[in-house]
Amino acid sequence: MPGPLRIATLTAVLLTGAVSGCTSIFAPQPGATSSRDATPAPGPSAPGEAMSIPDLVDAVEPSVVTIFTGGGLGSGVVYTAGGAIITNEHVVRGATEVDVAFADGQRVAGTVVATDPIVDIAVVQADRTGLPPAEFTTELPEVGEAAVVIGSPLGFTNTVTSGIISALHREIPGSASSGQSLVDLIQTDAAISPGNSGGAVVNLRGQIIGISEAYIPPSAGAVALGFAIPAATATEVADQLLEDGTAEHAFLGLRPGAITPQIAEQLGVPQDDGVVVLSVVDGGPADEAGLRPGDVLVRLDDEELRSPEDLLGSLRRRDPGDAVTIEYLRGSEPQTTEATLDARPR
Known part of the structure; x- marks a missing residue:
């Protein structure tokens, strides 16, 4: 830090x-x-x-x-x-x-x-x-x-x-x-x-x-x-x-958080880095992809996610409408889902 x-x-x-x-x-x-x-x-x-x-x-x-x-x-x-x-x-x-x-x-x-x-x-x-x-x-x-x-x-x-x-x-x-x-x-x-x-x-x-x-x-x-x-x-x-007067930004529709060893233990995930999903926007890309609070995102396409900044940096390099593959943990179980990014609400 x-x-x-x-x-x-x-x-x-x-x-x-x-x-x-x-x-x-x-x-x-x-x-x-x-x-x-x-x-x-x-x-x-x-x-x-x-x-x-x-x-x-x-x-x-x-x-x-x-x-x-x-x-x-x-x-x-x-x-x-x-x-x-x-x-x-x-x-x-x-x-x-x-x-x-x-x-x-x-x-x-x-x-x-x-x-x-x-x-x-x-x-x-x-x-x-x-x-x-x-x-x-x-x-x-x-x-x-x-x-x-x-x-x-x-x-x-x-x-x-x-x-x-x-x-x-x-x-x-x-x-x-x-x-x-x-x-x-x-x-x-x-x-x-x-x-x-x-x-x-x-x-x-x-x-x-x-x-x-x-x-x-x-x-x-x-x-x-x-x-x-x-x-x-x-x-x-x-x-x-x-x-x-406005600019468009890719939007996944979730609030990311940093995962700590304590959070990892509470969630039952076997690692203490990644991006924990704190909340999901109803009807947004993450919601439609089946993500829910407590999931831990570990990869977006070929990019490893160790922190919320990694996720937001990855989204910066993408456009609304792009399809992405998300790897995540739900407890100790690895999961994969697909999401199509929206434009960030104005």
């Missing part, structure tokens, strides 16, 4: 926030890139060519903004030339109007267009056009690849930190208990601090590979443990939010 997780938004009273999370289903498409309404911000290098960090900052910094709310600030990334900005939902939570500050010093009004608390992505419309959209890649980075973080930590706008990609598909143990689990994240050792939330994690080709999300603070014994939402997930959700 890595200790308390901190959402990287700067508030007026506290430098850190509460645990947040997500349970969605947008899988990367290798090799694809996405940039809306205009070409990416110009840089000194040809497309696909690695840049020096100073050249990268010159190319990407105009596409990274600071978002001010009534209670604090976060960061954001320009998505369209017409002023759409991607940020975290928790940056703008509770706000309908914000201010957006750009690297050139201009500060304009912004409106929160739509939010998705499941994935923790929001779209803000800035009152400015002719902007340089960032280039988002839907290809996951490689572990060990260089990573540059640009944002406004502690209100220090246009701050740049660098490191590497430390891991992929990270899940934060225990985060599912908050109702929003942080799953399928990119881990980096590039410094992420309060105020970085919603900002850019960039590769050396100047492409956005992630949206800064959270970090584990040094007080928990961590050194350089930061997390980002993959760019593929962020853009998939943003496109849906721009289209009709």
